[in-house]
Amino acid sequence: MRLHSLTLQAVGPFAGRHTVDFAALSAGGLFLLEGPTGAGKSTVIDAVVFALYGKVASASASEDRLRSAFAPDDTETVVELVFETGSGVYRVRRTPAYERAKKRGTGRARQQATVQLWRLTSAPEAVSDAGPDDALLTPDGRIAEAAVPGGELLSTRLDEAGAELTRVVGLDRAQFVQTMVLPQGEFAAFLRADPEQRRGLLQRIFGTEVYERVQQRLDELRREAQRAVTDSRAVLQQTAARFAGASGADDETAAALREVSADDPAAITTVVEDRLAALRARTEEARAVATRAVEHAQAAAAAAEAAEARQRLVQRRAALLAEQ
Structure with a gap:
């Protein structure tokens, strides 16, 4: 004005x-x-x-x-x-x-x-x-x-x-007088006014209602985000428990998965990667053992066939000698 x-x-x-x-x-x-x-x-x-x-x-x-x-x-x-x-x-x-x-x-x-x-x-x-x-x-x-x-x-x-x-x-007269004029001796009345009244008055004077609406909307978004985080953590904890069981994790690893899924979800990636690395190492080790076992089995089968062939030769030789 x-x-x-x-x-x-x-x-x-x-x-x-x-x-x-x-x-x-x-x-x-x-x-x-x-x-x-x-x-x-x-x-x-x-x-x-x-x-x-x-x-x-x-x-x-x-x-x-x-x-x-x-x-x-x-x-x-x-x-x-x-x-x-x-x-x-x-x-x-x-x-x-x-x-x-x-x-x-x-x-x-x-x-x-x-x-x-x-x-x-x-x-x-x-x-x-x-x-x-x-x-x-x-x-x-x-x-x-x-x-x-x-x-x-x-x-x-x-x-x-x-x-x-x-x-x-x-502004109405009371608001105008309290903010624009403040007659002699009445400044203290403004300071003693109810905080909510001063807040509403100052919002109208400086046009800050839009910022309050933005703040309210941000509060709503914050609450929605918190609900989403809570739901996501619950899903993460359930998934971590299933992963621990499926991966055959020991008690220490299972406890670590439960802890990070509840307190520090961002760190669960590291725990899962470590567990997967251990599983991959065990898989490679098992694959190597299986390969060696197959090789041993093949060698044993070959030895058995050779023994059977020798046995058949020995039996034939014995039969020929008996005919003479």
């Missing part, structure tokens, strides 16, 4: 019409409202809050304080504010309710609060202390719509204009 200008008339110590050109003041960066007690510093802040929300900054103060005690009865108390938000440039003109002299006869009459709210096509280029020409005022003292070039009159109803201003500012 950016303030462009504030115009006061018959407000607080300001009996006449005065304009604060915030656009010019902020052009150089930060600026300071400085002055002795009673100079009107708080009145300027109250006027900004009143223009936006129809109430002054301090919750304990009445809007009656806005009416200048130094202004003539025929001078209207008026606050006009031009400001800009992400929704556009707006101009709001408010008059508070106050007691004034009757226009006819004697006695006092109650001047009712009024509001006019415009959306402007652009911020005014120059600000003047001079009030609107009488020809541009309506019979009840309001600024005619034609007096705001490039502006669209949005509302003249207190409730409707108030709701629209809260929408475009993005």
Whole structure:
């Protein structure tokens, strides 16, 4: 939110019409409202809050304080504010309710609060202390719509204009006062506010709701990942147990498989590879033993055939000798 200008008339110590050109003041960066007690510093802040929300900054103060005690009865108390938000440039003109002299006869009459709210096509280029020409005022003292070039009159109803201003500012009066204004003596109230209230308020001010939604989504993904890890570890432990049984692992190897599958799944590859290497070595050894056994069997078979052949020769020789 950016303030462009504030115009006061018959407000607080300001009996006449005065304009604060915030656009010019902020052009150089930060600026300071400085002055002795009673100079009107708080009145300027109250006027900004009143223009936006129809109430002054301090919750304990009445809007009656806005009416200048130094202004003539025929001078209207008026606050006009031009400001800009992400929704556009707006101009709001408010008059508070106050007691004034009757226009006819004697006695006092109650001047009712009024509001006019415009959306402007652009911020005014120059600000003047001079009030609107009488020809541009309506019979009840309001600024005619034609007096705001490039502006669209949005509302003249207190409730409707108030709701629209809260929408475009993005904060209600309490939130605006707690964060943007913090009247004298009320900073501690913000610090003492409930942590959840401060959190929600700061989120709205700085637009961090999106980060909270991202955090919530990340938390959901983290929980899903944890569930997946837990399920995967259970499957891994079952697989490790089956592998230990199928590979004929000894008690020490089986215990190592159970331990790493539960505590350090990444290390199970090393244990399994070691076990497979041992199995491959035993397989090669068994294959070598089998090869030697086959060779021995073949040699024994050959020896047996040779013995049988000799035996047959001996038997034939004996038969021939017997015939002679």
